[in-house]
Amino acid sequence: xxxxNISQPLDTAARPDNYITHTRGFMSWALTxxxxxxxxxxxxxxxxxxFVGGVFAMLVRTELLTPGQTxxxxxxxxxxxxxxxxxxxxxxxxxxxxxxxxxxxxxxPIMLGAKDVAFPRLNLxxxxxxxxxxxxxxxxxxxxxxxxxxxxxTPYSTTTPAGGVIPALTGVFILGFSSIFTGLNFIVTxxxxxxxxxxxxxxxxxxxxxxxxxxxxxxxxxxxxxxxxLLIVERAFNIGIFDPSMGGDPVLFQHFFWFxxxxxxxxMILPAMGIISELISVHAHRHIFGYRFIALSSIAxxxxxxxxxxxxxxxxxxxxxxxxxxxxxxFSVAIPSAVKVxxxxxxxxxxxxxxxxxxxxxxxxxxxFTIGGLTGIHLATLNTDVHLHDTYFVVAHFHYVMMxxxxxxxxxxxxxxxxxxxxxxxxxxxxxxxxxxxxxxxNVTFFTxxxxxxxxxxxxxxxxxxxxxxxxxxxxxxxxxxxxxxxLTAYYLLASLFGGARAPANPWGGRSLEWQCASPxxxxxxxxxxxxxxxxxxxxxxxxxxxxxxxxxxALDPTTNPRLAAKNSH
Amino acid sequence: MNIASTIxxxxxxxxPREGRxxxxxPQDSNLAVNSxxxxxxxxxxxxxxxxxxxxxLVILVVKYRMKKDRPFRTDGPLHHLxxxxxxxxxxxxxxxxxFYFGFRDYLNFMTPPKNSYEIAVTxxxxxxxFKYPNGATSDDLYVPTGRxxxxxxxxxxxxxxxxxxxxxxxxxxxxxxxxxxxFQTDNVTPEGWGHNxxxxxxxxxxxxxxxxxxxxxxxxxxxxWLTAQSQWLDKIPEEELYFRAGPKLYARCQQCHSLDxxxxxxxxxxxxxxxxxxxxxxxxxxVDGTGYQSQIGAGKQYQTPEDYIRASILNPGEHVVAxxxxxxxxxxxxxxxxxxxAVIGFMKHVDEFDTKGKYLKEVxxxxxxxxx
Numbered sequence: 001x002x003x004x005n006i007s008q009p010l011d012t013a014a015r016p017d018n019y020i021t022h023t024r025g026f027m028s029w030a031l032t033x034x035x036x037x038x039x040x041x042x043x044x045x046x047x048x049x050x051f052v053g054g055v056f057a058m059l060v061r062t063e064l065l066t067p068g069q070t071x072x073x074x075x076x077x078x079x080x081x082x083x084x085x086x087x088x089x090x091x092x093x094x095x096x097x098x099x100x101x102x103x104x105x106x107x108x109p110i111m112l113g114a115k116d117v118a119f120p121r122l123n124l125x126x127x128x129x130x131x132x133x134x135x136x137x138x139x140x141x142x143x144x145x146x147x148x149x150x151x152x153x154t155p156y157s158t159t160t161p162a163g164g165v166i167p168a169l170t171g172v173f174i175l176g177f178s179s180i181f182t183g184l185n186f187i188v189t190x191x192x193x194x195x196x197x198x199x200x201x202x203x204x205x206x207x208x209x210x211x212x213x214x215x216x217x218x219x220x221x222x223x224x225x226x227x228x229x230l231l232i233v234e235r236a237f238n239i240g241i242f243d244p245s246m247g248g249d250p251v252l253f254q255h256f257f258w259f260x261x262x263x264x265x266x267x268m269i270l271p272a273m274g275i276i277s278e279l280i281s282v283h284a285h286r287h288i289f290g291y292r293f294i295a296l297s298s299i300a301x302x303x304x305x306x307x308x309x310x311x312x313x314x315x316x317x318x319x320x321x322x323x324x325x326x327x328x329x330x331f332s333v334a335i336p337s338a339v340k341v342x343x344x345x346x347x348x349x350x351x352x353x354x355x356x357x358x359x360x361x362x363x364x365x366x367x368x369f370t371i372g373g374l375t376g377i378h379l380a381t382l383n384t385d386v387h388l389h390d391t392y393f394v395v396a397h398f399h400y401v402m403m404x405x406x407x408x409x410x411x412x413x414x415x416x417x418x419x420x421x422x423x424x425x426x427x428x429x430x431x432x433x434x435x436x437x438x439x440x441x442x443n444v445t446f447f448t449x450x451x452x453x454x455x456x457x458x459x460x461x462x463x464x465x466x467x468x469x470x471x472x473x474x475x476x477x478x479x480x481x482x483x484x485x486x487x488l489t490a491y492y493l494l495a496s497l498f499g500g501a502r503a504p505a506n507p508w509g510g511r512s513l514e515w516q517c518a519s520p521x522x523x524x525x526x527x528x529x530x531x532x533x534x535x536x537x538x539x540x541x542x543x544x545x546x547x548x549x550x551x552x553x554x555a556l557d558p559t560t561n562p563r564l565a566a567k568n569s570h
Numbered sequence: 571m572n573i574a575s576t577i578x579x580x581x582x583x584x585x586p587r588e589g590r591x592x593x594x595x596p597q598d599s600n601l602a603v604n605s606x607x608x609x610x611x612x613x614x615x616x617x618x619x620x621x622x623x624x625x626x627l628v629i630l631v632v633k634y635r636m637k638k639d640r641p642f643r644t645d646g647p648l649h650h651l652x653x654x655x656x657x658x659x660x661x662x663x664x665x666x667x668x669f670y671f672g673f674r675d676y677l678n679f680m681t682p683p684k685n686s687y688e689i690a691v692t693x694x695x696x697x698x699x700f701k702y703p704n705g706a707t708s709d710d711l712y713v714p715t716g717r718x719x720x721x722x723x724x725x726x727x728x729x730x731x732x733x734x735x736x737x738x739x740x741x742x743x744x745x746x747x748x749x750x751x752x753f754q755t756d757n758v759t760p761e762g763w764g765h766n767x768x769x770x771x772x773x774x775x776x777x778x779x780x781x782x783x784x785x786x787x788x789x790x791x792x793x794x795w796l797t798a799q800s801q802w803l804d805k806i807p808e809e810e811l812y813f814r815a816g817p818k819l820y821a822r823c824q825q826c827h828s829l830d831x832x833x834x835x836x837x838x839x840x841x842x843x844x845x846x847x848x849x850x851x852x853x854x855x856x857v858d859g860t861g862y863q864s865q866i867g868a869g870k871q872y873q874t875p876e877d878y879i880r881a882s883i884l885n886p887g888e889h890v891v892a893x894x895x896x897x898x899x900x901x902x903x904x905x906x907x908x909x910x911x912a913v914i915g916f917m918k919h920v921d922e923f924d925t926k927g928k929y930l931k932e933v934x935x936x937x938x939x940x941x942x
Contacts (some may be wrong), residue, residue, distance in 0.1 A: 251744060339657060
C-alpha cells in the first residue's frame with residue numbers, strides 16, 4: 001500500500017439526469033414502470049393513509065378522555081366506525097404495504113444492482129390495485145360506513161345494518177391482490193436478478209427480510225381473499241357459511257381470518273427487522289454480527305408464523321387440545337426474535353456508533369420491540385391469557401409490535417433512505433428531537449394501556465367505568481405528544497425537499513449497493529453492473545470532506561483488491 | 571413502583587376491598603391465585619430481560635460512540651456460534667417452563683368440578699340473563715360463595731364474551747353453541763358494591779354498556795335471595811304488574827327503545843300503544859309497506875294489538891317496523907306470560923313514567939316479597 005488513492009466509484013457523481021428529472025409530466029409518473037417512481041408513489045399514498053388513520057386514532061383517544069360521550073356528536077355508533085376505520089386503514093393501507101411496497105420497491109432493485117424489479121408492469125399494476133382497494137375501503141364511508149372492527153368477526157359483520165361492509169370487504173380483497181403481486185414480484189426478483197458474486201448469504205439482510213415477507217404474502221393472502229369473498233357471499237345472498245342461524249360456524253371464520261392475519265403480523269414486522277439490521281450495521285459502521293443467524297431467523301419466523309394463528313382464539317370456544325398446541329408453538333416465535341435482538345446488540349459491540357436520527361429510531365425499535373415481544377409471553381401463556389384476552393393489555397401489546405416496532409422501523413428506514421430517495425438532507429437535530437418526542441409519546445400512550453388492561457378494561461369500549469378514567473387521560477395525553485412528534489417529523493422532512501442540503505451519494509457510510517449510486521439515483525440505477533463484495537464490510541469506508549459524505553477507498557476494498565478479498569473471506 | 575402503585579390504587583376509588591396491586595385487581599376467585607402467580611413470574615422474567623437489555627444498550631452506545639479523529643475500528647467479531655446458540659437455547663427452556671405451568675392451570679380452568687352449581691346464561695345485544703336451577707332469573711349475576719359455580723352460556727345473536735376481571739375468568743359466547751365457565755369465590759361481596767361483569771367481545775352499539783354486576787352471597791343469604799327472586803313476579807297482583815314489574819323489565823329494553831320519542835335502534839315506546847291500536851297518533855307502516863291497521867284487528871293476522879306486541883317480543887323478525895333494521899333478539903323463554911303482560915301494561919301506561927322508566931305516581935306500599 002504505497003499511496004491511498006481516494007477515488008469515487010463510477011456512478012456516484014450527481015448527474016443532472018436522475019429518476020425524478022428523467023421525464024416530466026403527470027403521465028410520466030402515472031404510467032411509469034420505474035420501480036423508484038412506483039416506490040415514491042406508494043410512499044406518498046401510504047403516508048397519506050397514515051395521516052388519515054392517525055386522525056381516527058386521535059378521535060378515538062379524545063373520545064375516551066371521559067366515560068360516556070366526550071366529543072359532541074360522537075355516539076357509540078360513530079365511535080365504533082372510528083376505531084374500525086383506524087384499524088382497517090392502519091393495517092391494510094399503511095403497515096402491510098409500507099415497507100415492502102414503498103421502501104422495498106425503491107431500495108431492493110438498487111441493492112441488487114439491477115435496473116428494476118423482475119416484472120415492472122406487474123409492479124405498476126399492484127400499485128393501481130392498491131389505489132382501487134383504498135378507494136373502495138374509503139368509499140364505504142359514503143355508503144354507510146362499517147363498524148365491524150378490522151377483524152370482521154361473524155355473525156356481527158354479516159348482520160350489522162352498517163351499509164359500507166361490502167365495499168370495505170371488496171376493498172380489502174383488492175388490496176390483498178396488490179400484496180400478492182408485490183410479493184410474487186419480489187420473490188422472482190431476489191431469485192433471478194441477484195448480481196454475480198451476490199450469493200444468498202451475501203445479500204443485505206433487508207433483502208432476506210423482504211424475501212421472507214414476500215413468501216408469507218404469496219402463501220397467506222389468498223386465504224384472506226377467499227374468506228372475505230365468502231363473507232361477501234353470506235352478507236349479500238344469505239348463504240350460510242359463518243352465521244349459525246343459517247347453519248354456519250362463526251368460529252370457522254376466526255380460523256380462516258387468523259390463518260391470514262397472524263402471518264400478516266409478520267408481513268408487518270419482518271421487513272422492519274430487515275431495516276433494523278441495515279440501520280444498526282450502517283450507523284454503527286460495523287459488520288453485522290451473526291449474519292446467518294439473523295438471515296435464517298427471518299425464514300424461521302416466516303415458517304412459524306403459519307402455525308400459531310390459534311393463539312387469537314384461546315377463549316373463543318376452540319378445543320383445549322388445540323389451545324395447548326397453539327400456545328406451545330407460539331412460544332417458539334420467541335426464539336428467532338430473541339436471536340435477532342441479541343445479534344443486533346452484539347453488532348453495537350466494538351462498533352463506531354453515530355447517534356443520528358436513523359440510529360435513534362433503531363434503538364427505539366430495540367426498546368419497544370423488547371417490550372412488545374416480552375408482553376407477548378403473558379398472552380401466549382394459557383392461564384394468564386384468559387384474564388388478559390380482549391383487554392387493553394392486548395391493545396398495548398400489538399401497538400408495541402405493530403406501531404412501536406413495524407412503523408418505527410419504517411420511519412427509521414425512511415430517514416435512512418430519505419437522502420437517497422429525495423437527494424436532500426433533512427435537519428438532523430430536528431430529526432433527533434422528533435424521534436425522542438415520538439418515543440416518549442408512544443410509551444406514555446401505550447404503556448399505560450398495559451395497566452388499563454391488566455386491571456380489567458376490555459377493548460373496543462366507547463363508555464367505561466369511571467375508575468379507569470385516569471389511565472385513559474394519561475394515554476390520551478401521550479397520544480397528543482406522539483402526534484406532535486409526527487407533525488414535527490412531517491415538517492422537517494417536507495422542508496428538506498425545498499431547502500435541504502444536497503445529499504451525497506453515501507451520507508451514512510453504507511456499503512450495500514444503493515450507496516454506490518448517486519442521490520437521487522439515475523433513471524437506470526447503474527450504468528454498468530456493479531461489483532459485489534461483502535455489503536457489511538466497512539473497513540474500506542472513509543469520510544471525504546470534499547464530497548461531504550463517505551467514499552470507498554479502492555485500496556482497502558476487497559472487491560477491487562483481490563489480495564484483501566482472499567484474506568477477508570469468511 | 572410503590573409510588574405508582576399508590577397513585578393508581580387510590581384512583582381506583584369506591585372499591586372497598588384490599589389487595590389491588592399496580593398490575594392486578596384483588597383476587598376474588600380460586601382461579602385468580604394461580605393466574606396471578608404466573609403473571610408475577612412472567613413479569614419478573616420480563617423485568618430481568620428488559621432492564622438487562624436497556625442497560626446493555628446504554629453501555630454499548632456510550633462506550634462505542636464514533637470518535638471523530640479515530641479510524642474505524644474493525645476488530646469486532648463477525649459471529650460467535652457458542653454465544654448465539656446460547657441465546658437461542660436459553661429462552662427456549664424459559665418459555666417451555668412458562669408454557670407448562672400456564673397449561674397446567676389452564677386445564678383446571680377448563681374443567682368445571684362435577685358438583686358445580688349451574689347457572690344458565692343467555693347473552694344478546696346488549697344484555698345478560700342469568701337463569702338459576704329453580705327457574706328464577708336475574709339481570710345481575712348472584713352466586714353462592716364457597717362452592718364451584720358453573721356458567722352454562724349461550725348467545726342468541728352475535729358473539730359475546732363473559733368477563734369477570736376480579737375472578738380472572740373469561741369465555742366467549744358463540745351463537746349456536748354452549749360454552750362453559752367456572753369459578754369458586756370464597757369472599758362475600760361487600761355491601762353496596764358489586765364485581766364488574768363485562769362483555770369483552772365486540773358486539774355493536776351497546777357493547778360498552780353490556781356490563782353487569784356480580785354479587786357473591788353466603789349460602790343462606792343466597793338461598794333466601796333465590797327464593798324471593800323466583801317468586802317476585804308471581805306475588806304481584808295483575809293490576810299492579812305494570813308499575814311494579816314494568817320498570818324492572820323495561821331496563822332490558824331501554825338500550826333500544828326510548829320513552830321520550832327519540833328514535834333508537836328500535837321504535838320509541840312513546841305513543842306506541844296509540845299507534846298500534848289505531849288510536850290517536852295515526853297509523854304506522856311495516857317494512858313490507860303494509861300499514862298497521864291492515865295487519866292488526868279482528869280477522870287479520872293479529873287479532874288484537876296485544877297479540878301483535880306479544881308476537882314482536884317472541885318473534886321480532888315477523889313484522890319489522892318501517893325505518894328499522896331487523897335487530898331485535900327473541901325473548902322466547904326469557905319472559906313468561908305474566909312478564910309479557912307487565913311489559914304490555916307498561917306500554918299502555920307509558921305516560922305515567924318518566925323518560926328513564928321511573929314511575930311518576932307514588933308506588934303503593936306492601937310489596938310482599940323484597941326485590942333486591
